Amino acid sequence: MNPLRIALPLLACAGFVAAPVAALADGDPRLGRLYYRSICTDCHVAETGSGIAPNQKTIAEWESYLDTDRHDAGGAYDGKVSDFTSQAHRESIQEHNRVAERFLSVDDDQMFANVRTWLVSSAKDSDNPAGCD
Ligand code: HEC
Numbered sequence: 129m130n131p132l133r134i135a136l137p138l139l140a141c142a143g144f145v146a147a148p149v150a151a152l153a154d155g156d157p158r159l160g161r162l163y164y165r166s167i168c169t170d171c172h173v174a175e176t177g178s179g180i181a182p183n184q185k186t187i188a189e190w191e192s193y194l195d196t197d198r199h200d201a202g203g204a205y206d207g208k209v210s211d212f213t214s215q216a217h218r219e220s221i222q223e224h225n226r227v228a229e230r231f232l233s234v235d236d237d238q239m240f241a242n243v244r245t246w247l248v249s250s251a252k253d254s255d256n257p258a259g260c261d
């Protein structure tokens with residue numbers, strides 16, 4: 129696949145123009161951003177017509193949400209948030225998702241930490257709030 133098909137939608141997102149954020153704790157926010165936008169947002173847009181931007185929640189709300197690790201409670205995708213950052217999930221979508229394929233070897237905890245760091249560091253009350261739509 130042409131790499132521009134991944135790069136162009138990402139460049140359209142506000143995160144690329146924000147100042148670089150300091151790496152928080154154990155996650156890499158750049159990898160978390162790429163993962164969130166290519167795997168999480170991909171489904172949010174497909175299912176609901178719009179993404180869920182990091183700046184829709186505060187730092188405390190993201191931390192609580194990710195600590196609880198419950199996704200779409202009562203909905204069609206009720207389960208753990210961390211199921212969607214797992215290697216098993218990446219394997220299941222790798223054929224049609226280049227980012228999932230690229231990150232196959234990253235272990236579950238590290239990928240969850242990457243996404244967490246991106247969301248928390250881009251929250252509405254962070255230094256670099258990030259939207260995507
Ligand atoms: C296979 C589809 C799919 C994937 C993959 C997915 N989500 Fe979701 N997510 C949904 C749906 C559907 C909703 C409900 C949206 C609504 O009700 O408007 C949702 C809702 C959410 C919400 C709003 C709060 C909630 O739980 O209802 C957050 C935050 C969220 N997802 C985070 C994530 C993160 C982080 C990832 C990736 C690690 C992810 N999602 C991957 C489908 C998905």
